[in-house]
Amino acid sequence: MPELNHSDAPQPFPILIGDIGGTNARFSILADANSEQEHFPVVQTANFETIDDAIKLTLEKSKVQPRSAILAMAGPVQGDEIPLTNCDWVIRPKTMIANLGIEDVLIINDFEAQALAIAEVADDHRESIGETSENNAASRAVLGPGTGLGVAGLIHTQHQWIPVPGEGGHIDLGPRSERDLQIWPYLEAIEGRISAEQVICGRGLQNLYHAICKADGIEPSLKEPADITTHALAGTNKQAEETLTLFVTYLGRVAGDIAMIFMARGGVYLSGGISQKILPALQKPEFRAAFEDKAPHTEMMKTIPTHVVTHPLAALSGLASYARKPASFGLATEGRRWRR
Template identity: 45%
Template sequence: MQNQNLEFPVLIGDIGGTNMRFSLILNQAGEQMAISTRKVNDFPTIEEAIHQTILPLIKAPLKSLFLAIAGPVTGEVIKLTNCNWVINPRHLMEEFGFNEVFIINDFEAQALSTIVLPQKYLEPIGPINTATDDTKVIIGAGSGLGIAGLTYLNGHYIPIEGEGGHIDFAPQSEEDFALYPFLKKIVGRVSAEELLSGRGLLNIYRAFCDMRGATPTIEVPEVITSEALTAHEQQAYDTVQFFINYLARLAGDFALVFKAEGGVYIGGGILPELLPLIDEDEFRQNFIHKQPHEKLLEKIPTFIITHPRAALVGMESYVHQPERFMLDMKGRFWVHSPK
């Protein structure tokens, strides 16, 4: 691990399965330009997205590209998990003249944000509303399910990337066991991401309908959440309650994995929309109910991240103060080599 001062101007981007968010950091003084959020599917490639949405806005040439992507960062050609984009750092340098390209996992970026986000963007769930610099966990459901850790060591924050969203779903309650046979399985298993994501909402909804002999009438996740918020459709309401309860349980699981005494932070695009349906006592009970370590979990705070561009906030903090952090650059940092 090492620190790296990125050369200005820096283009930072958060590329998820559904949305792309960019911002330009013009100089060390902090001048920047936010760029409106767009849908990934509006563009065939990241190159075309930059050509259409970034280049018309700038006058000076870009020097650095700092990306957070939804998926593991491996190899010279990187495939995102929940969209069709492929990212080739060397091709990006050739196409746009970047001197350097740095790519991290999107939930590493979310992890960085937890130490700089104003309190107004951290909605506490339960009675504990403050956090410490102890190890944290970040989990979030959107197009997929992201999970990362953040530890503090010798004056540096160190994000820990992972693919914990793909662990197995473990039925626990009577409702879980009743629903399990109706859940869509991939190669014989149900992963956490197949429940805690947009397509996960549809999976749960269809399972409830099949289990009860009801005809599914909803085809998109957004309608499930809107119907649940208005209590117009019973299966939709029960789907969202199942979703919230399982997310609380999984958050508690990862709090134990990391011994996250600094707090668990829940991001992603889905849960902030469901705030009116969250019963704080029930959420905390699902989070804590893990004998023999309930006493440990009772002391761990839980927060919902409500900032719509939290990953970019975390990345901006790194760009301006890289000395605060230790990020793994091996196989994730490319420098232009003149021919």
């Protein structure tokens, strides 16, 4: 085992753990490596001017004061001032250290936390789609349709799990079927391009529904993504039903592409609230059919399991796994860790 350098040394307990999204922030404290996480009520980011204010109020409810912090946030981690993608908060680790009594702050990408979470997923925290197989040391991948489309890999090598973040949600998505070709001209593009995230996320669901309505020559009547999925699952709106069927088909195509990129024989995991809500649609044949339809590698794809993560706090669980056993993960900390 190589000697730990300054940036690789374990963080001191107790550790504040945070999953910071555009709308909600979730916090917990891990008193030591053998403790259960102490969870706190969900924080609405709009109710606090800064993340430091939210942390102060959260810690007032705890008897344990943290010495260090691990925070996962949406967006790239660069520099000493780190803005969040979908809210006004800016994370300033040096200010946290100065004002919150914390001596060690590590900040990572939110989908690195999702990747950490799939290293150890109990059966009761996942729903399998199709056949399952266990290859515990094989690489894995995670996709999360939500506000956007997050993608990350988890590579197993040298007795460590190495999370691989990226911007895989922005890969190109193209038409394949005759119906796709009818719909595609009506999809809202970004600079002339249709990315996976333009279709496979909350607003993407709306984008797809509106395109289907235009292709059918009717006026769209459903306003919110939740309305579309509710009507689709209930079978009460024809265009909503097709929207959800195509949504899971396209998600299957992209999940299959990501599985091949990472050679994810250990499985592809779908995270986030949308995946959980549309589980009945994912369990129909279209998702797996699209996932496996990767000639000339269809037979190989049939052996790769797919799962929906049902853990309500998966990111916090993944961060806690890292906090307990940092040597089990090859997590890059350079340029993302601040110490007093």
